Amino acid sequence: MGTEKSKDKIEKNVLLRCEHVGKSFFENRVLNDISFELREGEILGLVGENGAGKSTLMKILFGMSVIAQTGGYEGSVYVGEKPVKFNSPFEALEEGIGMVHQEFSLIPGFTATENILLNREITHYNFLVEAFGERLSTLNMPEMIERGGKALNTLGVDISPKMLIAEMPIGHKQFTEIAREIDRQNTKVIILDEPTAVLTETEAEILLSSLRKLAQKGIGIIFISHRLQEILEVADRIIVLRDGILVKEVEASEADVVKIAEWMVGRKMDTSVFEDKLEDKNAEVLLEVKNLWVDMPGETVRNVSFEVYKGEVLGIGGLAGQGKIGIPNGIMGLFPAGGTVKFRNTDVPLNNPRKVLNLGMAFVSEDRRGVGLLLEETLDWNISFTAMQVKEWYVKKYLGGLIKWRDDAAIKQLTSEYIKTFDIKCQGGHQLAQELSGGNQQKICLAKAFALKPELLFVSEPTRGIDVGAKKLVLDTIRRSNREFGMTVVMTSSELEELRSVCDRIMIVDEGKVAGILPATAPSTEFGLLMLGTSETHRREREIQNGKVKTK
């Protein structure tokens, strides 16, 4: 199909057009001046890193209510030649735009057919209709099943239209969702947000070929995926988003995986890549973790053992939900944990945040607003509180320590020092933490941890949700405190490139276990293999399971 796909594009009608679309969530800009067109029968691949703005863009196109609730968007969207501004997904459906979500929006207790035809059921007349209206007409099940089956057949999958959603393997649910969008009579555009993420390879193949079939019928498709190979295979054109900006629009035939990856990542990290990597094999072990398990919902750690050397920056990477976030949270005592942890050869009591802090460790949580900050209190309090409680600094003692009076003057001085060194944009230490932007809030969290003068600092997702400039400053600060002040750092991040630039060694966590530890200088493909290593076997297991379900 690759030969004919780029032909005759110019004459075909434009189905959907975006002009200068932009969006910011409060002070955080996520999309900036996006313009593109989608033509009849075209498959448009949309790629970008996590947080590049792909999902936000799709939410705008589909009229999701979060957009309107957070102040709407800039620019304009046209369906055909008609300018539209959707306030709810219903209006988008009306205009022929369908969306398949990352999370399933199916009713588990209904069959495939009932889900596909939900609210568009084929009905019989009965006498109750006269009295109570259309809502009481009887369902014409045989016809509905036939139509549901037809929609599923279009996709080329073998799913019984009578099967309950709850009994389906995850891939079949995805197909059912797509079938629902196809069945709509007026569907012109289908948006698929990472539809293949949950599919096995064979299922993904089926899906891709069915997308091509749909495109031949004249439907326009926007296809979002992290799997670049798929995008190249199926898409006619590819647009690349990076930090909310459309950086590249290109014909699929002119792109390859390496080029796309370059466009996606860009050069934004170059400025803070630290070349000097520590390779001292004889360094003293500062922290020793053995058989650690952590019961953190969504980030379960099953069995992790590793060592942190004095003076290094250790990165912890891995895919979301594999347990990398659980490791620092467990060691710091925030979630139930077990195993042995030794700090400077003394046993660290688990499940006791106070003891861990007393030993000289500090933690910058990934949950900035939930755990990291006192949103309704002043910056003074936010920065000094932990040091005051744990170390009894910034406290004046009277009556032989009976009265421990908060030393507001010393706190003020401390805050203004950190505001200066971290370049925190605020009106002063008396401002409330909730009034600051995400990046500045993150700096407050770092300041809070630094105020403890820890020997070992855990930093979780330090750059999540903050803009590029703040990212660089935060990473620079972490790196400088390590190299200049000898603070040992364990940094957790979902962004591999960020870890590679800052860390000396990187540990990859997969399914709650350590998949491997590599020096940061190792090629990124090796890290990629580690991340996917065990999940490949996992996928095979799942495929076997799926087979079982089919034979039932």
Add this chain to the structure above:
Amino acid sequence: MSWIQSFVKQAGLPRIIIGLFLLSLFVAAPFVGVSVTTSINDVLVRFGMNAVMVLAMVPMVQSGCGLNFGLPLGIIAGLLGATLSLEIGVVGLWGFVVAILLSLPFSVIFGYFYGQLLNRVKGDEMVIATYVGFSSVAFMNILWLVLPYRNPTMVWGFSGEGLRTTISVEGYWLNALNNFLSFPLGTHIKVPTGMFIFFAFMCFLMWAFFHTKTGTAMTAVGSNSEFARASGVNVDRSRTQSVILSTVLGGIGILVYQQSFGFLQLYNGPFYMAFPAVASILLGGASVHKATLLNVIIGTILFQGIVTMTPSVINSAIQTDMSEVIRIIATNGMILYALTRKSVVKS
């Protein structure tokens, strides 16, 4: 215009409306034959009587336990202190001091167990607290009858045992605080200086407490308990401390109330005592998880002002007893208003 807007925003619309209503009552008073000076005297006395019980709300609000609907528990501790003091028979200011000292062990123990209970029901503190208050009153109804008090001024005359429903403190420590350093202001106003000094002292202690390490931790627990936990604070302990503090202040508060009122009200007396205190602090501008001393003072003045003025002024004006209705609407309406605002403030 802008300074009006900023004033309204700062003071809050409910406070301005209630304030204006109170002012209009004072303006209307002379026209329906109610003496303004007597009314002012009443407001001053009632402010002094109730202020400490309103202050008792602050620690629990600050620690995130919500409003102390379980105030009757503290009041019962205060009543135990008061009856024991009468039984011993100490008179004058010392009798009052002894009553406070005797109430402390009870309020600390009650508060500790009350705190343990509230730590098990995080998120539903206020509902549970209400029923802790109610059931403790019911339980004490039995105990008041069977406890072996012997002082003839307190027990039922015919049987010689079991405490009476109301016990006069006259001859013991009636007006012990009111009369301390009090001075007349005009013909009808007698300033209860001692009560104000005592309240100011309590406020100072509260202010000082929240400037200590422990008090700071308590505020942080109320602001974000996860943050506090991650900072090494024992959240449950901090909450228990706040509950004990609230209960102790409830006990002291009822003693201040009684020395001015002149009677101990046992049995169902403490039943509804929490609601005026809750309404006062909310009226003063406190939310369910933030309260200041200024909220306490403003709220108590406004609430007691309304409660004092409506019976006299409105009754004289319309010749029917509407006062109770208005008081109930003001009390419960204020609680309702503030509780529904909770979700808005949180986000």
